[in-house]
Amino acid sequence: MPNGQTCFVVMGFGKKTDFETGRTLDLDMSYQNMIKPAVEAAGLTCIRADEIVHSGQIDVPMYEQLFSADVVVADLSTSNKNAFYELGVRHALRPYTTVVICEDGMKSLPFDTNHIAVRRYHHLGEDIGSSEARRFSKLLTDAITEILKKAPPDKDSPVYTFINNLRAPEIAAAIKNVVESGTPAATSQQKAPDSSDENLETHSELMKDADEAEKAGDWISAKVFLSKIRKNLKAGDDSKEDPYILQRLALATYKTKSPGEIESLHEAAGILSLLEPETSNDPETLGLWGAANKRFWQLNKDRTALDAAIAAYERGFYIRNDYYNGINYAFLLNNRAAESVDPAEAIADFVQARRIRKEVLVVCDSWLQKHPVPTGINVTPEILENYWKTRYWVDATVGEAYVGLGDETKAQQVLDQAYGNVSAGWMKNSTEDQLTILRKFLENSPLELIKQKGE
Secondary structure, eight states: OOOSOEEEEEOOOSEEEETTTTEEEEHHHHIIIIIHHHHHHTTOEEEEGGGOOOSSOTHHHHHHHHHHOSEEEEEOGGGOHHHHHHHHHHHHHOSBOEEEEEETTOOOOOTTTTTSOEEEEOOOSSSOOHHHHHHHHHHHHHHHHHHHHSSSOOBOOHHHHHSTTOOOOOHHHHHHHHHHHTOHHHHHHHSOOOTTOGGGSOHHHHHHHHHHHHHTTOHHHHHHHHHHHHHHHHTTOTTOOOHHHHHHHHHHHHHHOOSOHHHHHHHHHHHHHTTOTTTOOOHHHHHHHHHHHHHHHHHHOOHHHHHHHHHHHHHHHHHHTOHHHHHHHHHHHHHHHHHOSOHHHHHHHHHHHHHHHHHHHHHHHHHHHHOOOOOSTTOOHHHHHHHHHHHHHHHHHHHHHHHHTTOHHHHHHHHHHHHHTOSOHHHHHHHHHHHHHHHHHHHSOTHHHHHHHHO
């Protein structure tokens, strides 16, 4: 049971790309499966910024938590800029009870943080392994329990360690002064948010609503929820854009096909343009940009859109061997080969598509070996659901690769397994639609031209 003490968790939300390694990590899995259970096991109430009910800007309650929380856990994974900044604020305000963690894939920490204690955990990308979740949760619980036992606590802020005789502000006095001054912070402490305020639903709750809408294939509702999240995050500052929210909003916008498919594609492309896809190194952004241009090509037969889609998927694949970008890169190479009037160009694209599919199979096989089905007493239905959602796309990619390589027997075996675990009907429909088109591309192989010349 909570003992009245609180822990504020500083970290990013959702999926974030670590540009140092090219990996994309689902930070929500870190929070839900490791950090929050560990904090609660230590007897503290755990809260992250996306769980705070607030009216107006999130900055006010966020600063209050950084100042007054008994413990702050700061996860620096993916070198999240906000997390580093908030850690700095906490270190300036409090000399102790701050725990810093990060994923062990980070190659290096900035100079100003590489001399403080950082506890590391191992992230699989989409999820946390059950054994790792147990190991690190216990480590974090023990660390929180230990630092709260000491009186006075050990200093963990470099600000108070290196500047002698610096005194931290008195929490009780500071809160009293804030309340008496009538500042916005006082208002947030004394007055509960108006129940009619649209911001009353937390970021976390809105994300759950968006997840459920997407799962049901209700893309219009998903777009509404994600648009509200985007508005709340910006809170009057147009420069505050979260790439993860923009990516999901672009996908939902494209999928609505409302008021028409071309119109929704243009709107989605406009959202993605904020992420500068022509120069981006984010595989998720490149995959979405490729998908939008692929559909533009399919609807309008605009060759520039086809070439743009191929370029996006190619870069997205080679940046970090991303199987989604790779399988779509191969698909569009076959598309361009089928459209080409130059036999040499057609043959080049056709052969390159086969080579890419073989590379994709290696990538998928590596993923499957590293990500067995989660087992154990700590595996929740949510963990399994997230695993099978990702696993579906891996299996579907393997199936499509075998189709492209002409091995229909292996393809069907893998696809039957994938369809047996699919969590949403639209996912299977998307796979089947692409396979139907791919098989048509393969009917007239340009390699037949070589055979004919040799006969």
